[in-house]
């Protein structure tokens with residue numbers, strides 16, 4: 671990661687990478703087993719990032735956005751008379767990153783580390799750390815709950831690389847934005863035999879026959895108006911390197927089943943294996959969403975109380 675990106679990321683996560691040794695209090699299974707309450711909101715290691723965000727917005731409004739991590743954590747400890755689990759410090763800084771900068775939707779390094787932190791995993795600043803599909807689905811869903819923006823090309827390509835690495839060729843929501851980069855559409859021209867990428871900003875024309883390179887300024891990347899008038903460049907066929915269709919069909923069919931019905935319906939064929947991976951990922955996303963609902967209903971009375 672470049673120095674500039676690292677600095678930017680540290681605006682969100684500065685100096686708050688948890689110590690490698692897990693503290694004794696967190697080794698005990700007791701806090702995990704206990705349900706979340708307003709008293710344990712910050713100390714409970716399973717608190718959902720959105721629940722932390724709502725509590726901070728309620729008590730500090732927008733004031734906490736510019737605070738340094740040490741100030742923010744001190745204020746939380748004093749205001750709520752609580753300790754803060756190391757994993758919640760990560761989630762809080764990831765949430766703050768989403769609120770204060772746009773890099774999550776624009777730069778893959780920030781996207782990757784924020785997804786990990788939202789899932790409670792310490793980001794490793796010097797190492798690439800792509801999330802697996804369940805963390806990717808849950809992370810993007812959590813980020814969308816905090817702030818919804820469109821991901822740029824770079825993030826779409828990064829997410830597509832994760833799918834291709836897992837050999838899954840279909841991306842349902844909330845990852846559908848990366849589908850073109852998974853499918854990798856191509857065209858072949860029936861007039862000149864040229865084949866090329868049909869990824870955005872492809873406009874449906876063979877670049878050679880539509881005269882993209884015959885203009886006075888050949889790098890303006892526009893078709894020649896004369897060639898367009900003559901209808902040239904349109905005689906093409908489109909295909910996809912990786913076809914999402916069969917996986918989409920099986921994912922939608924299998925996702926309606928559960929338990930033994932699901933297990934016995936999965937066949938040893940590529941589209942079913944891919945669909946099974948997607949069901950695991952979206953089940954994890956749904957589990958985290960349900961966890962948030964449960965936590966918010968446990969906290970409702972407290973969150974609705976007038977600001978003390």
Ligand SMILES: [Zn+2]
Nearest residue numbers: 859862876879
């Ligand atoms: Zn052509």
